[in-house]
Amino acid sequence: MQAAPGDSFVISSPAPLIGALVGAGWRVIGPQEVDGTIAYEELRTADDLPRGRTDDQEAGHYRLTEGRPEAWFDYVVGPQSWKKWLYPSRRKLWSATKTADGFEIDDRAEDYPKTAFFGVRPCEIAAIERQDAVFDNGSFTDTDYARRRAATLIVAVQCARSAATCFCASMNTGPHAEEGFDLALTELDPDGDHRFLLQIGSAQGAALADGLPLRDATGDDHATARLAAAHAAAQQTRRLPADIAPRLKGKEDHPGWQAVAEKCLHCANCTLACPTCFCSDVEDTNDLTGDHTERWRVWDSCFSLDFSYIHGGAVRQDPAARYRQWLTHKLSSWHDQFGSSGCVGCGRCIAWCPVGIDITEEAAVIARDDG
């Protein structure tokens, strides 16, 4: 069957697709159950997927539980995001070793084989695209990020259910993606005529689909997929208003910042779980002999005191100022800087806040005009 971008087919299971990817020499990264959560690790076969699991998420709460046994993709996003593969939490930028007449620099990049991200949710496609605009935007290119991104294939999984923390529908980033993938799967009717709609998003995706056991998608297949997306969207109770960006401007002294700071641990969990947060620190080290030195880039956070450290001290001492910086950058000044919101509505910052602070609630408080 000759596939082309824009085509849709039906396949009975994700297993042949993973098999085809592995067979074609792709390193396949996808969801696996690790320590009671969904982690993105290397898949060897479809058996590594957490089939039959679902998640229970609320503010400050996450549990993986038994779901419908046949369902492959009944869970949504977990604590990790794909940024850990494109923008690792610790990366050696270079090392230098003293020589007889100077020093020698080694800046060889870490190996990144051609990699298929399998099971990327629509909000996560949006998150990757938001980071693309940060790391490779025409005026600036992080060459390591760009190299990894160029070697990455995206196999999306459209969402058929939402967690209570999801609010992608209000951010226009989900639960269904129209583009941004090479291939996309929608799981249809796990309890009955179990099958998957396979959408072709690129020539590379088409080439991979060609060898698979496919049949043409019917009107009924498409209708079932649309229903699944509509069901996932209808499940969402949290939302951010479309005009949140302008409404957060000029609210520097709103009493809401102090109120949220009373609850906020400023532990940085929200920013590190966020799939778009991109801040880092750079550390220079040397060994005891002084002959060898290394420069590392590590994830940092605007909630860390030293993040705003300049000569004389940290600019944002007050935790309220740190929360304000995060929220207003994420939801408002990100638009000025990169032309979109920094938030994709994945809900990770809500679920993974140990005290359950909800960005949609806090933004609504600040956006109210009584501030």
Add this chain to the structure above:
Amino acid sequence: MTRPKLAVWKFASCDGCQLTLLDCEDELLALAEAVEISQFLEATSEIKDGPYDISLVEGSITTDHDLHRIREVRAQSEVLIAIGACATAGGIQALRNFADVDGYTNTVYAHPDYIETLEHSHAIADHVQVDMELRGCPVSKSQLIELITATLAARKPHIPNVSQCVECKRAETACVMVSQGIPCMGPVTQAGCGNLCPKIGRGCYGCFGPVEHANTAALSAEFARLGLSETQTRDKYRYFNAAAPAFANAGDRA
């Protein structure tokens, strides 16, 4: 070139932090090349006279004798670095700061009249100028080497004052509080241990003491939601860093 002289001192402590230095097996030879180990009774009975370029001080101040000795150490040391929870916060023995010391002494010792002790266990910085502090019970091997290396290179050491949560996230350890409902001191604790407890599914014990601006009130409220009694919450703070001001206050409030 003469090597800087390093001295290691012990006050009220378990020797665990000094052992961490001895445990730096891969780096010990390089360390002995880089500095002249001039006083380190845990390792050698050979003692060279001061003054010393770098003094590492383990342990807390619990007796009048300690009080005089730490001043002598300070007077002989160019750089004085307090290492470990005892030296930086009074240690586990600072639990007595919240109790009746005479009561303990009378219970434990057959002849309590032989015991001379201060009422409280104090951090080194309570009595003399301390140039740097290294947290932990015990200190981390890599932080200790980093601190010595940075001191010799005259640069600022990388001792991040971020929360334990940052270390967990960088290491991809899922939050045990969110995913398992385990009360964890991580959000108010300084990183540095290498993520020892959360990565095996336990809550952080707070061995590295309070992170700057620790919001203990918010964490205590969350502990209550997770079902901890006031006493259990208090005991979370009353541990190796019980007398660190942020934890001492949080324990009092609980």
